[in-house]
Amino acid sequence: MPEITIIKYNAGNVMSVMYALDRIGVSYQLTDKIEDIQSAExxxxxxxxxxxxxxxxxxxxxxxxxxxxxxxxxxxxCVGMQLLCKHSEEGDVNCLGVFDIPIVKFPKKEGFKIPQTGWNSISDFKSELLNGVRDGDYVYYNHSFYAPISAETVATTDYILPYSGMLQKDNFYACQFHSEISGDVGEQIFKNFVKL
Structure with a gap:
């Protein structure tokens, strides 16, 4: 059985994830079959x-x-994290509800562009997924909507206001940033995920 199952649906930046897993030598499958997802490692x-x-x-x-x-x-x-939350202002849609958190749009603020596109730092770590990552390391973002700080916040980013860079609840981990294109930091997060 492959070490990682990637969920196939109509919103995946799938090739970037595959390349990231190839770089660390991890086997994977891409599927939308419910039985494959339920039995995945x-x-x-x-x-x-x-x-x-x-x-x-x-x-x-x-x-x-x-x-x-x-x-x-x-x-x-990224959007995979937002869909795990309760509701998104983007399209005013109810989401999966794993995290009881709303996804809201960044407020306008002079000097800041929306979407946030580019590198920003993460801090205040509270997850084993961040082992080996240093406080203040940079990751790559591209988003107009965000998850507010909550009890499930395990890494924080500041852009216009502090918000959740990462969430965790039980077996569910989520990154607002694109871990698959976040260089050494993203690679370390994937390595830590494989070890869980």
Whole structure:
């Protein structure tokens, strides 16, 4: 069985995730089959694009009912993280509800562009997924919506205001940044995820 199962749906930046896993020598499969996902050893849930469109794809495949009940280590990235939350202002859509947190749009602030696109630092770590990452290391972001700071926040980023760079609850881990293109830091996070 492959070490990692990547969920295939209509919002994945899948090739970047595959390249990242290739670089660290990890076997994987890409699938939207419910039985393969339920029996997977570990799961990555990538995402780019728009939340309501992505949720429609998950509902069409029945994955909206499957994902919240999974018990194996699960990593959502970017839109994948946002879809794990309760509701998104992007498209005004109810999401998967793993994290009881709303996804909201950045407020306008002079001197700041929305979306946030580029490198920013993460700090205040509270997750084994960040072992070997230094406080203040940089990761790559591209987003207009964010998860506020909450009890599930395990890394913080500041852009316009402090927000959740990473979330964790039970077996669910999530990065707002694109871990698959975040250089050495993203590679370390994937290595830590494989070791879970």
């Amino acid at each position: 570990k799961i990555i849930f990538p995402g780019v694009g728009e939340a309501s469109t992505a949720m429609k794809s998950l509902r069409d495949n029945g994955l909206d009912k499957v994902i919240p009940d999974l018990k194996q280590p699960f990593l959502g990235t």
